[in-house]
Amino acid sequence: MIDFVHPALIFIVGALAIPFLGGPVRKAYLVTIPVLAILAVLAIEPGSYGEARFIGQGLLLAKVDKLSIVFATVFTIMALIGMVYALHLSSAGQHVAAFVYVGCALGVVFAGDYLTLYLFWEGMAFASAYLVFAERGRPAIRAGFRYLMVHIAGGLALLGGIVLHASATGSLLFGPIEGEIGSGAYLILVAFLLNAAVPPLNAWLTDAYPEATVTGAVFMSAFTTKTAVYVLARAFPGTELLVWLGTAMALYGVIYAVLENDCRRLLAYHIVSQVGYMVAGIGIGTEMAVNGSTSHAFAHILYKALLFMGAGAVIYVTGRRKLTELGGLYRTMPLTVALYMVGAFAISAFPFFSGFVTKSMVVAAAGEDHRALVALALTMASSGTFLHTGLKLPYYMFFGTDRKLEAREPPGNMLVAMGMAAALCIAIGLFPGPLYALLPHPVDFEPYTGAHITESLGILMFTALGFVVFLKALDPENTISIDTDWFYRKGARWFMWFAERPVARYEKAVSGVSETAVLPFLHGSARAGLRLDLHGVDGVVNGVARSILEGGGVLRRLQTGVVTHYVLAMIAGLIAAIVVFAVVWR
Amino acid sequence: MIKRIVDFFGDDEYQQQRRRLFYVVLVLIVAADFLVPREHAEFPWDRLPGWPAAYGFGSCVLLIFVSKFLGHRGLMRREDYYD
Numbered sequence: 009m010i011d012f013v014h015p016a017l018i019f020i021v022g023a024l025a026i027p028f029l030g031g032p033v034r035k036a037y038l039v040t041i042p043v044l045a046i047l048a049v050l051a052i053e054p055g056s057y058g059e060a061r062f063i064g065q066g067l068l069l070a071k072v073d074k075l076s077i078v079f080a081t082v083f084t085i086m087a088l089i090g091m092v093y094a095l096h097l098s099s100a101g102q103h104v105a106a107f108v109y110v111g112c113a114l115g116v117v118f119a120g121d122y123l124t125l126y127l128f129w130e131g132m133a134f135a136s137a138y139l140v141f142a143e144r145g146r147p148a149i150r151a152g153f154r155y156l157m158v159h160i161a162g163g164l165a166l167l168g169g170i171v172l173h174a175s176a177t178g179s180l181l182f183g184p185i186e187g188e189i190g191s192g193a194y195l196i197l198v199a200f201l202l203n204a205a206v207p208p209l210n211a212w213l214t215d216a217y218p219e220a221t222v223t224g225a226v227f228m229s230a231f232t233t234k235t236a237v238y239v240l241a242r243a244f245p246g247t248e249l250l251v252w253l254g255t256a257m258a259l260y261g262v263i264y265a266v267l268e269n270d271c272r273r274l275l276a277y278h279i280v281s282q283v284g285y286m287v288a289g290i291g292i293g294t295e296m297a298v299n300g301s302t303s304h305a306f307a308h309i310l311y312k313a314l315l316f317m318g319a320g321a322v323i324y325v326t327g328r329r330k331l332t333e334l335g336g337l338y339r340t341m342p343l344t345v346a347l348y349m350v351g352a353f354a355i356s357a358f359p360f361f362s363g364f365v366t367k368s369m370v371v372a373a374a375g376e377d378h379r380a381l382v383a384l385a386l387t388m389a390s391s392g393t394f395l396h397t398g399l400k401l402p403y404y405m406f407f408g409t410d411r412k413l414e415a416r417e418p419p420g421n422m423l424v425a426m427g428m429a430a431a432l433c434i435a436i437g438l439f440p441g442p443l444y445a446l447l448p449h450p451v452d453f454e455p456y457t458g459a460h461i462t463e464s465l466g467i468l469m470f471t472a473l474g475f476v477v478f479l480k481a482l483d484p485e486n487t488i489s490i491d492t493d494w495f496y497r498k499g500a501r502w503f504m505w506f507a508e509r510p511v512a513r514y515e516k517a518v519s520g521v522s523e524t525a526v527l528p529f530l531h532g533s534a535r536a537g538l539r540l541d542l543h544g545v546d547g548v549v550n551g552v553a554r555s556i557l558e559g560g561g562v563l564r565r566l567q568t569g570v571v572t573h574y575v576l577a578m579i580a581g582l583i584a585a586i587v588v589f590a591v592v593w594r
Numbered sequence: 595m596i597k598r599i600v601d602f603f604g605d606d607e608y609q610q611q612r613r614r615l616f617y618v619v620l621v622l623i624v625a626a627d628f629l630v631p632r633e634h635a636e637f638p639w640d641r642l643p644g645w646p647a648a649y650g651f652g653s654c655v656l657l658i659f660v661s662k663f664l665g666h667r668g669l670m671r672r673e674d675y676y677d
Contacts, residue, residue, distance in 0.1 A: 263660065266665070339604065346596045346600060380637055391650050466624065469619060474655050474658070488675060
């Protein structure tokens, strides 16, 4: 056990000290913890750690292999970048939530059994929800509650699936699901697909991420969907359904991005689109495809965070988020523009940027597997990716109509964080070797061939031609788009109407009957009861009532009615539960 | 340096140069696509020089107009739709 320090524990235990530190000490601490975690991941050796037994089942706190190491590596690097980006925040709450969130994501990545996985899975949902609530305003609180509701529903599906699956197979150990997919495995699959934001279960992502805090959204863009990609790669490689869901979602995100006016919601739709490549790759399931999905997740976390940091910097400086209200910022924010564009080139898979060496592996794997339609659809989606994140968004945000906005470059720590992510995007593109060496299977793929370079450039630059020609058609409009959240946002309203009107009326009619017929009988028996009560029970009841009254007074003082306090309490409870869990099963 | 590059893409005075540079790049890419060796082609269209350019342009136009069509047919709503 000495040679293994669980990286999740570093973050979760590390989060406890944050509120007690201040000033430069806290800043140093916030950077040190992710660095320690990176070192812990670098030192990690494949193997099984923390075996235990619980309700007659074998548990495995950490199972380390190549697949989990890739994800843990990028998660810890991302935690460092995200922390640097958030260093200027004065309140501790978001830092604590971010640490717990990252810790739980790492807990999922190393989980060797379903119970451990489930615990950390729920932890991620609560910790990340805090990053939405911390934005405070009414839209954020509402979006945060919707986010939490959807994830709790997903968590329930997961728990139900785990129970069914464990009783069918007799084991809680987390690994590839073999043979026929049973009802339990289907429930688990649904929960995983929900966190991967696969349509129609995607709306929580595009609903909540743009409402989160500037720094919180950067963390959210990286962890939840990518842990879902990891668990899919672990449990469901080669599932045919995933090929088609992934391909459809790659195009789905791109289509919605055309309509979007909110800069971070547009980027959120591109998370859906990019995760589509990974899901499709896992569905194809060949060694090359799984390598492609894994490496694309690695690259995606870095460039997507960079894009969210760029858009976040604009929101931080101008306070505006709609493309119809932005424009002309390139004069005052040239560094932000340049760094954002590195992320845009990386997501669009321009040669010498990270997306080029990873996304193409998925498309090539589809080709090698003779899936022409999938390869064509994914290529079309990459045209759409460049169209929006590389052309439309920067054009309307930084160039376009000059709105004469007061702006300046964001604080230094934000620029440094963006610089770190940008450097990695370029480094991976120029030298893919180290990333390829990390991948779960041996890599037999050369991205830099003449044909591949001219093909990519042809697709991307002629997309740019289409953009220039049809620029007017792309002008952002002051609208929101209906996605599948319509069902629960409008559905909840109808439910409330139903509860208030017909149900309330029915209830009134029933109580009318009871008043005329049932009440006289009740009065009679109550009088009899009273006599018994006065003589015997009263003394005892009075004593109990007095103590309840006093207890209630104490409780009332604890209830502040502020949502963030409640969420903080939940997170504190979560930390306590995980610490107990870790101590008991060590 | 970075500011000058960013300004080149933003300032009106460079518009003519920008456009010329863009067209030169497009021509060069298509020319290179004709010259590049293709020993391995998975699908028939992979052997067609100029295919990526056509497919990229076609995809872009298709995505813009299909999305906007769907958007104006009901997906896009006023901002206070859910309030």
